[in-house]
């Protein structure tokens with residue numbers, strides 16, 4: 193099989209794109225389904241136009257029983273998948289298996305709805321209150337968690353703990369940031385066997401503290417991170433009997449506290465530099481030597497709470 197010329201996979205892919213260019217670029221909430229022509233769309237009943245809901249088990253049954261069909265991506269890579277009735281499009285076997293992996297804890301009965309179908313992927317969401325959104329590739333054989341804010345195409349920063357994208361993390365309220373710090377800190381500690389030498393210095397704790405600065409809560413989030421990642425400093429002697437190990441734990445906590453404090457201060461100063469005076473009273477914002485316990489674009493906590 194040649195990859196070039198008018199009959200090669202690339203040419204066929206281009207022809208297919210030209211022919212069906214818009215067929216997947218359809219959000220199901222707008223009322224039409226992928227793969228249908230405009231004439232057949234008018235024949236669809238109202239019931240068919242509602243977002244598809246399905247159980248994970250139904251999709252896996254299709255995956256294991258439906259005939260294989262080749263799928264070419266835009267770079268001529270070939271993979272195999274099947275024409276899914278529940279999703280309404282051709283999907284690679286690997287993509288469905290990766291979705292099953294992501295939902296392993298939920299089981300085959302997990303109910304999902306198709307939120308949108310694009311030319312490259314399908315976004316599925318839980319029917320119940322489960323707060324995840326997952327993007328399934330139509331070519332690449334992967335499923336990846338998306339930010340849970342409806343219709344956001346940003347990816348989760350960390351699946352299972354810091355689930356927002358970078359843009360939506362900064363608009364989280366303090367309780368949400370605290371919850372994320374606890375969830376991430378606990379998972380990170382478990383992953384690294386609570387080894388104090390490796391628990392500090394992570395990019396995720398930096399991202400969380402920076403997001404907290406804007407809410408005036410960097411000290412609170414830093415404290416939650418330190419408590420979750422390491423031991424409670426007041427109780428170190430009770431938990432760690434070996435003097436050298438206790439000292440290593442104290443050093444690790446101090447080092448991480450210093451690092452996060454520096455990051456928070458730098459972020460608070462950066463925010464103040466970009467603000468043209470206090471957002472409430474307009475007074476010039478002074479240079480700070482510590483992160484304020486209120487949002488840095490304000491000159492005082494009373495100005496911040498007046499907004």
Ligand SMILES: [Zn+2]
Pocket residue numbers: 339340341344345346356357358359360
């Ligand atoms: Zn987002």
Ligand SMILES: [Zn+2]
Pocket residue numbers: 470471472473474475490491492495
């Ligand atoms: Zn002010």
